[in-house]
Amino acid sequence: MWAGNYPNGAVYIVTCTAPLGAPGTSGGWVWLATPPDGFGATETTPGELAARAVELMQLTGPAIGHTPDPGLTGLVGVPVWLWTEVGPTTWGPNTATASVPGLSVTATAQASEIAWEMGDGTTMRCANPGTPYHEGGIQSPTCHHVYQQSSAGQPDDAYRITATTTWQVTWVGGGASGSLTVTRTSSSTVRIGEMQVLITG
Structure with missing residues (x-):
């Protein structure tokens, strides 16, 4: 035998x-x-293992970057650059495998967009991780927002930015395959002021 x-x-x-x-x-x-597929794993489905593989990836919301830097104050009418640091857990791609005896599922995740809720009622949807600010930059080539009013009167006199990443996940294993969508969220704050111009005659 x-x-x-x-x-x-x-x-x-x-x-x-x-x-x-x-x-x-x-x-x-x-x-x-x-072991043959499914051996010793009759109570665990490929879909359940796919969800477990997603947990193993430890996907997060954006590692938020924006102008002005925290602690500084931006200006009404000046573009606020928006981006995330790019890595396996913040933008992807990311791959993980979950297994039980006789059954393994491999899942791959890639972010498809970030929805930026800017705290002033505006939501920016950017199908990219954004572009980190560089000295001398005016308007982001990929993702930015222009505030029309100062953040005075907001909690802590700052707008709260809530960024939600949408992840597309595909998986295969155990003679099956599928896809699912997951989201992850993080937040930051930004202060926006108004420039006062004094003209004397």
Whole structure:
């Protein structure tokens, strides 16, 4: 039964069933190097393992970057640059495999967009991670917002930015495949002031 492979792998008994009322067929013993799909995992579905693989990725909301830097104050009418640091947990791609005896599912996640709720009633949807600010930059080439009013009167005199990343996940394993969508959120604050111009004659 071991076909000369002992002690590697294992020997399994194969049972061949038939529809009710039909004659059954005999099975037999077979040596396999690894457990067959689903062996010992009859209570865990591929979809459940896919969800577990997503947990293993430890996906997060954006690692938010914006102008002005925290602690500084921006100006009404001046573009606020928006971006996230790019990495496996903040933008992707990210891959993880979840397993139980005899069954493994591999999932791959890639962010597709970030929805930036700017705290002034505006939501910016950017299908990219944004562009980090560089000295001398005026308007972000990928993702920015222009405030029309100062943040005076807001909690702590600052607008709260809430950024939600949408992740597209595909998975395969156990003779099945599928896809799912997950979201992750993070937040920051930004202060916006108005420039006062004094003209003397």
